[in-house]
Amino acid sequence: VPPEERRLRDKKHLDDITAARLPPLHHSPAKLLSIEESIAIQIQQKEAYEEMQAKLAAQKLAERLNIKMLRFEPEGQASMQYREVRDED
Secondary structure (H helix, E strand, O other): OOHHHHHHHHHHHHHHHOOOOOOOOOOOOOOOOOHHHHHHHHHHHHHHHHHHHHHHHHHHHHHHHOOOOOOOOOOOHHHHHHHOOOOOO
């Protein structure tokens, strides 16, 4: 029996006896890292996590205190509207 035919037969047999299937591989397989690379990645992830936690805490506090943050444009159009000069001649 040729190897290709044997593989198809084995696959069909496996399909007949079980419905379990391996999930498709979406990501590249695991790779080895040096200790330094691993530590650097862990520090980076910890900083990102702490930053996200701080943002979430600030958002919850603002919601609790009912504070609304408006956009501030010191050089923008909104701040200059009251300074329009009109020629009254």
